Amino acid sequence: MSFSVEQARLLFPALAANGAGHTPVFLDGPGGSQVPSSVIQAMSDYLLGGNSNLGGAFSVSKRTEQVLQTGRESAQALLNAPSANNIIFDANMTSLTFKLSRAISRDWKSDDEVIVSRLDHYSNVSSWQHAAADKGARVHSVNIDPQNCNLDYQHFESLINQNTRLVAITYASNTSGSIVDLQRVIAKAKSVGAMVYVDAVHYVPHGLVDVQALGCDFLVCSAYKFFGPHLGIAYVADPWLEHLAPYKVEPATNIGPGRFETGTQSFEAIAGMTAAVEYLAHWNSDTGDLRSALVKSYQQFNAHEQALSHHFLERLSKHPHAQLYGESSNQRLANRTATFSLRWPNHAPEQIAGMLADHNIATWHGHFYAQGMMQQLDILNKGGVLRIGFMHYNTHQEIDQLWDLLDQYCL
Ligand SMILES: Cc1ncc(COP(=O)(O)O)c(C=O)c1O
Numbered sequence: 484m485s486f487s488v489e490q491a492r493l494l495f496p497a498l499a500a501n502g503a504g505h506t507p508v509f510l511d512g513p514g515g516s517q518v519p520s521s522v523i524q525a526m527s528d529y530l531l532g533g534n535s536n537l538g539g540a541f542s543v544s545k546r547t548e549q550v551l552q553t554g555r556e557s558a559q560a561l562l563n564a565p566s567a568n569n570i571i572f573d574a575n576m577t578s579l580t581f582k583l584s585r586a587i588s589r590d591w592k593s594d595d596e597v598i599v600s601r602l603d604h605y606s607n608v609s610s611w612q613h614a615a616a617d618k619g620a621r622v623h624s625v626n627i628d629p630q631n632c633n634l635d636y637q638h639f640e641s642l643i644n645q646n647t648r649l650v651a652i653t654y655a656s657n658t659s660g661s662i663v664d665l666q667r668v669i670a671k672a673k674s675v676g677a678m679v680y681v682d683a684v685h686y687v688p689h690g691l692v693d694v695q696a697l698g699c700d701f702l703v704c705s706a707y708k709f710f711g712p713h714l715g716i717a718y719v720a721d722p723w724l725e726h727l728a729p730y731k732v733e734p735a736t737n738i739g740p741g742r743f744e745t746g747t748q749s750f751e752a753i754a755g756m757t758a759a760v761e762y763l764a765h766w767n768s769d770t771g772d773l774r775s776a777l778v779k780s781y782q783q784f785n786a787h788e789q790a791l792s793h794h795f796l797e798r799l800s801k802h803p804h805a806q807l808y809g810e811s812s813n814q815r816l817a818n819r820t821a822t823f824s825l826r827w828p829n830h831a832p833e834q835i836a837g838m839l840a841d842h843n844i845a846t847w848h849g850h851f852y853a854q855g856m857m858q859q860l861d862i863l864n865k866g867g868v869l870r871i872g873f874m875h876y877n878t879h880q881e882i883d884q885l886w887d888l889l890d891q892y893c894l
Pocket residue numbers: 513514574575576577578604606653655656657682684685704705714715
C-alpha cells in the first residue's frame with residue numbers, strides 16, 4: 484500500500500478524537516512520537532504469551548530469545564548494519580551513551596582530545612565530558628553557524644588534530660532540525676584516526692540511516708521517537724564489538740552484543756520496536772526485503788514532510804517579527820527535518836505553548852537539552868524557543884489550525 488496520511492492516521496489510536504470530541508494535534512514529535520496499534524499489540528502479545536528471561540530450557544524462554552533476535556534483525560535492517568550482532572539495546576539513548584562512553588574511554592590519556600558540538604542534545608555531550616574528565620583528556624565544542632543553526636564546519640575542521648580520539652556528533656538537531664553533513668565530518672575524523680559516535684535520535688523518524696555508507700563507529704537512536712516504545716538502540720561497528728571491554732558482571736556472557744547489555748532487557752519493548760520497524764516498512768506494495776521496503780517508505784515520508792515544511796514556511800512568512808532558528812529556505816528542505824524553533828518578541832515560548840495547549844495543540848517550549856545551542860544563541864535563560872515538529876502523520880490542516888491561532892496571538 485502506498486503512503487497516505489489519511490491511511491496512516493487511522494493506525495494511530497492517539498490521533499483519533501478523544502472522549503470530549505476534540506481531535507488532539509500532536510506537533511511535539513521531536514519529544515516523542517505517537518504509536519500505531521500494531522506496536523501496542525506486539526507489546527501486549529509478548530506479555531500475554533508468557534514473560535521470561537533468556538536461557539531457560541522451557542518454551543517461553545526460547546520465545547523470548549527469538550523476540551530478542553528478531554529485534555536485533557529489525558534494527559539491523561533499519562540502520563543497515565552488517566549483522567544483527569552489531570545491535571545492542573538498553574533503556575534509552577542516554578543510558579547507552581553513558582555506558583558506551585565508559586568502555587570507549589578506558590584507555591584515554593591526558594593528552595587525548597574529544598570533540599562534541601553545540602548542535603547536540605547533552606546526552607552526547609555530558610557523557611563525553613565526564614569520560615574525558617576521568618582521564619584528564621580535553622574536550623572541544625564545535626560552534627553552530629548562528630545564521631542558519633547548521634554546524635560550523637570550518638570550526639570543526641580547526642579543532643580536529645592528531646590527538647583527537649573521538650568525535651561525538653548528532654545526525655540532526657532536535658531543535659533547529661539541521662541535518663549534519665556526516666560524510667564530511669566522518670571523512671575528517673577518519674583522516675586523523677578518530678572514532679565517530681553519532682546520535683541519530685532525531686534523524687531516524689525522518690531519514691533512513693545507513694551505517695555502512697556512513698562508516699561511523701557507533702550510532703544510537705531511540706524507538707519512542709520513531710513510533711515505537713521506550714527503548715534505546717546502538718549500532719556498534721565490528722572491531723569495537725569485540726575489542727571494547729564493557730563494564731559488566733562477571734558471569735554475564737563474553738560473546739556478542741549481550742556483553743554490552745547489562746541486566747535484563749525490556750523484551751516487550753523490543754517486540755514493540757520490531758512492530759514499529761514493520762510499520763515503517765509497510766508503505767509500499769513490493770514484496771522485497773525489509774530494507775528495500777524501508778527505502779520506499781522513507782521516500783514517501785520525506786515527500787510528505789517536505790510538503791508540510793513548505794506550507795509551514797509559507798504561513799511563517801506572514802510573521803515578520805518571528806525569529807526562526809534554522810534553515811528558512813524552501814530550496815534547502817532536504818538539509819533539515821520538519822522541526823522548527825521560533826521566538827516572538829512579545830511572548831515567552833512557554834506562554835505560546837500554553838495558549839496552544841488550551842486549544843488541544845501539543846508543542847514544546849524550552850531548551851530540550853540542546854544547551855550548547857541555546858547558550859551560543861543567548862536564549863538559554865530567556866525561555867528557549869517554541870518547538871513545532873511534524874511527523875509523517877501530521878497534516879496541512881493541522882498546520883493551518885496552528886497558524887490561525889498564532890496569527891491572532893502573536894502578530
Ligand atoms: C537528539 C536527541 N538525542 C538524544 C536524546 C535522548 O534520548 P533518550 O530519551 O532515549 O535518552 C534526545 C531526547 O529527546 C534527543 O532529542
